[in-house]
Amino acid sequence: MSTESSKQKRMALHQSLVLEFPGRVECVVHYSMRVLVGTADGRLVLFDTRKDPNKPVGVHELPHKKRIQQILVVPHIRMVIVLANNTVTVHSATDLELVSSEFHLAKDVTHLSVNQRGPPHFRVCAASATKLQLFQFEAKEKRYKYLRELAIADPPEVYVHVNSRSSSRAHVSNS
Structure with a gap:
């Protein structure tokens, strides 16, 4: 069976070039065929790789206009968590x-x-110089709620969530 569709090859990755991006890129994440860019002036710019790579499908400007420090994606609940201006x-x-x-x-x-x-x-664990704060997504309310906090003596340099069968722990590393 030699049809046109059977001759098509699947591509694992597709390269697209975003031309003339306005602003300085601070961080980038990729999820579900989307690319989300965080900029130095507090903008989130969303591109859909299935559509025109030079035309954003969404833009959100944070009111403080400070750089995007970190972007986390939780695709299962279709949420993006953004750290900018330490908030x-x-x-x-x-x-x-x-x-x-x-x-x-x-x-x-x-x-x-x-x-x-x-x-x-x-x-989600949010770290500051003096504490770690834990938040959990509540499915019924479709929002993150505060759970608890842990005081720490020194600001963490690196920390990660570690899953075990019975609990979720945040491990902190200080030099």
Whole structure:
């Protein structure tokens, strides 16, 4: 059977060049055929790789216009967690609309880590110089809620979520 469709080859990766991107790129993440760019002036710019790579499908400008420090994606719940100006915001992964959360309780955040173990526990740890704060996604309310915090003596340089069968732990490394 030699049809046109059977002769098509599948491509694992497709290269696209974004021309004339306005602004300085601070961080980039890729998920579900989308590319999300965080800029130095506090913009989130969303591209869909299945569409025109030079035309964003969504843009969100943070009011403080400070650089995007970190972007985490939780594709299972279609959310993007953004660290900028040491504050955390949550956005819809499809259109960058702001989503309600309790991350306003986390102050002076320097790092984020997400546990993507799966439903029902999508937990985020927000680290500052003096504490680690844990937030958990509540499926019924479709938002992140504050769980608890842990005081720390020194600011962490590196930390990661580690999954075990019974719990989720954040491991901190200080030099």
